[in-house]
Amino acid sequence: MPQIVHTVLFDLDPEQTAAVTAAVEALRGLRSLPGVTSMSVGSNVSPERLAQGYTHALVAVFASATDRDHYLTAPEHLAAVDLLQPCMRRVAVVDIED
Numbered sequence: 001m002p003q004i005v006h007t008v009l010f011d012l013d014p015e016q017t018a019a020v021t022a023a024v025e026a027l028r029g030l031r032s033l034p035g036v037t038s039m040s041v042g043s044n045v046s047p048e049r050l051a052q053g054y055t056h057a058l059v060a061v062f063a064s065a066t067d068r069d070h071y072l073t074a075p076e077h078l079a080a081v082d083l084l085q086p087c088m089r090r091v092a093v094v095d096i097e098d
Helices: 017-032 064-072 077-087
Strands: 004-012 036-042 058-064 090-097
Touching: 004 036, 004 064, 004 077, 017 036, 017 058, 058 064, 064 077, 077 090
Parallel strands: none
Antiparallel strands: 004 058, 004 090, 036 058
């Protein structure tokens, strides 16, 4: 069964520092959820200037699509999404099988 690599790009409002910090910390807390093989979360530090305004990213690897699907409906994930809403200007999500 292929792993799922879940990539999320966020454009977070830099003027809402406290909300962004709280949301990023909540996302980092999702690393301990069942089925998460690995997760990286942080602000964009690329020197390439190709981010098209996206300020932060999350890349999570799941053992299976089933594990990803459980993650998406987990109360901890839904709570992190609620924290993101006030400071999120836009989001893009791409999942690939690896």
